[in-house]
Amino acid sequence: MHSSDLLKDIVIGMSDGLTVPFALAAGLSGAVANSSIIIIAGIAEIAAGSIAMGLGGYLAGMTERDHYQSELKREYEEVDRVPEIEKQEVKDFFKQIGLSEEVQEKASNEIARDKKQWVDFMMKYELGLEAPDPTRATKSALNIGFSYIAGGIIPLCPYFFISNSTQALKISILATLICLFVFGYFKSKLTGVAPLFGALKVALIGAAAAGAAFGVAKLIS
Amino acid sequence: MHSSDLLKDIVIGMSDGLTVPFALAAGLSGAVANSSIIIIAGIAEIAAGSIAMGLGGYLAGMTERDHYQSELKREYEEVDRVPEIEKQEVKDFFKQIGLSEEVQEKASNEIARDKKQWVDFMMKYELGLEAPDPTRATKSALNIGFSYIAGGIIPLCPYFFISNSTQALKISILATLICLFVFGYFKSKLTGVAPLFGALKVALIGAAAAGAAFGVAKLIS
Numbered sequence: 001m002h003s004s005d006l007l008k009d010i011v012i013g014m015s016d017g018l019t020v021p022f023a024l025a026a027g028l029s030g031a032v033a034n035s036s037i038i039i040i041a042g043i044a045e046i047a048a049g050s051i052a053m054g055l056g057g058y059l060a061g062m063t064e065r066d067h068y069q070s071e072l073k074r075e076y077e078e079v080d081r082v083p084e085i086e087k088q089e090v091k092d093f094f095k096q097i098g099l100s101e102e103v104q105e106k107a108s109n110e111i112a113r114d115k116k117q118w119v120d121f122m123m124k125y126e127l128g129l130e131a132p133d134p135t136r137a138t139k140s141a142l143n144i145g146f147s148y149i150a151g152g153i154i155p156l157c158p159y160f161f162i163s164n165s166t167q168a169l170k171i172s173i174l175a176t177l178i179c180l181f182v183f184g185y186f187k188s189k190l191t192g193v194a195p196l197f198g199a200l201k202v203a204l205i206g207a208a209a210a211g212a213a214f215g216v217a218k219l220i221s
Numbered sequence: 222m223h224s225s226d227l228l229k230d231i232v233i234g235m236s237d238g239l240t241v242p243f244a245l246a247a248g249l250s251g252a253v254a255n256s257s258i259i260i261i262a263g264i265a266e267i268a269a270g271s272i273a274m275g276l277g278g279y280l281a282g283m284t285e286r287d288h289y290q291s292e293l294k295r296e297y298e299e300v301d302r303v304p305e306i307e308k309q310e311v312k313d314f315f316k317q318i319g320l321s322e323e324v325q326e327k328a329s330n331e332i333a334r335d336k337k338q339w340v341d342f343m344m345k346y347e348l349g350l351e352a353p354d355p356t357r358a359t360k361s362a363l364n365i366g367f368s369y370i371a372g373g374i375i376p377l378c379p380y381f382f383i384s385n386s387t388q389a390l391k392i393s394i395l396a397t398l399i400c401l402f403v404f405g406y407f408k409s410k411l412t413g414v415a416p417l418f419g420a421l422k423v424a425l426i427g428a429a430a431a432g433a434a435f436g437v438a439k440l441i442s
Contacts (some may be wrong), residue, residue: 003391010335015277016273016274016331017272019269019331020241020266020269020270021270022265022269023265023268023269023273024245024262024265024266024269026265026269027261027262027264027265027266027268028261028262028265030265031258031261031265031267032258035257037252037440040248040249040252040253040438040441040442041245041248041249041262041438043269043437043438044244044245044247044248044249044252044437044438045245045248045250045252046247046307046435047244047248047430047434047436047437048240048241048243048244048248048431048433048434049241049244049428051244051426051433052241052244052426052427052430053354054428055425055426055429056236056237056240056432060288061421063412063414063419066414067412067413067414070413071348088404092408094328095340097332097338098331098334098335099328099331099332100331102327102329103324103328103331105287105370106324107315107320107328110319110320110321111318111319111320113319114319117319119351121318125318134289134368143401151284155368161422175370191284191287191288192291193284193287194301194438195287198284203282204281205273205277206273208276209268209269209270209272209273209276210269212268212269212272213266213269214265215270216264216265217261217262217264217269220260220261220264221263
């Protein structure tokens with residue numbers, strides 16, 4: 001497993017974990033005066049969200065693996081059954097990137113000399129599929145799920161200690177926006193975006209979600 | 222925009238939209254007897270979740286576009302500044318897929334004859350980057366956001382009509398599991414997974430998330 005995969009999982013889990021429970025708690029603070037119901041809703045949301053995202057990540061990983069295996073099998077069969085068509089597909093690849101007829105011919109003959117090499121080439125450049133890491137699905141599920149929980153606990157903390165939900169909301173907004181900003185800063189650094197700009201964007205999403213949740217909850221209550 | 226992109230957005234939005242508000246409502250039904258608080262929490266969650274996912278999708282699309290543009294600029298500069306190194310990278314690509322020294326040399330010379338073709342090749346096969354659709358980010362945000370709302374309304378509907386939350390929960394479980402099953406069936410057909418197996422998996426995620434949310438909410442209330 002690449003460290004970039006781990007970071008990607010953490011980013012996926014934590015950005016939603018910080019945002020959605022935060023916004024839900026903010027929304028309920030607009031409708032309910034007592035913190036206890038907000039804590040129950042927040043924890044129920046964290047349980048639901050972490051399982052949905054974690055299990056979702058696990059099953060997506062499994063599907064990717066199954067899909068790769070079935071395509072691999074199909075390519076091996078086709079290379080045996082219709083070698084001329086498959087060779088033409090290799091030639092078409094070389095044509096499409098701009099090589100001359102002569103080099104297309106030579107290159108596709110060389111690729112087709114070795115069956116494994118031929119199939120690997122087709123998988124990667126015709127179908128655009130990379131061989132998935134077999135243990136990735138399980139790890140990914142755990143990483144995303146726990147990152148969601150870690151992110152979701154932060155905005156709820158103030159409600160544990162302050163029974164007046166409006167007061168707790170103020171601390172929650174402050175703490176969560178700081179965390180979103182810091183998280184957005186490091187996330188942007190990793191993905192090569194200007195860090196301060198990226199940090200502002202991430203904090204903005206959280207604020208917009210919380211504002212909308214607060215607004216609709218206030219409206220209907 | 223490819224139709225597969227639209228379907229991907231709908232799948233992303235709707236699978237979370239059906240699952241998380243469903244599980245939250247189920248969780249609160251374990252702790253609160255009256256449906257009205259569940260409706261408020263559910264709608265706040267849908268507002269928060271759709272904005273977090275929609276805006277998240279939008280900003281991810283923007284980041285992808287910016288990243289592509291900055292890499293494209295860098296490749297053009299490198300092709301001008303260090304053409305020999307860049308040509309060697311093209312040659313290395315042909316070596317790595319299994320071509321002979323002679324064909325590597327010919328193919329990389331042919332690629333490097335045209336600057337645009339050369340850079341396009343490097344972007345796609347060295348960096349693995351596809352040119353993103355410029356309007357994709359906005360469309361993606363709207364697709365994901367509205368799919369989340371459409372999915373999230375379904376599990377909440379029974380609570381609008383039945384004031385006893387335990388009674389409403391029973392209808393909600395039935396309606397949502399049927400929707401998750403149908404949704405999972407079509408999702409699997411699109412992604413090439415065995416449809417019935419895929420449908421069961423999607424329904425299972427929803428049931429697990431709802432069960433966990435119900436369990437923790439009951440425990441702490």
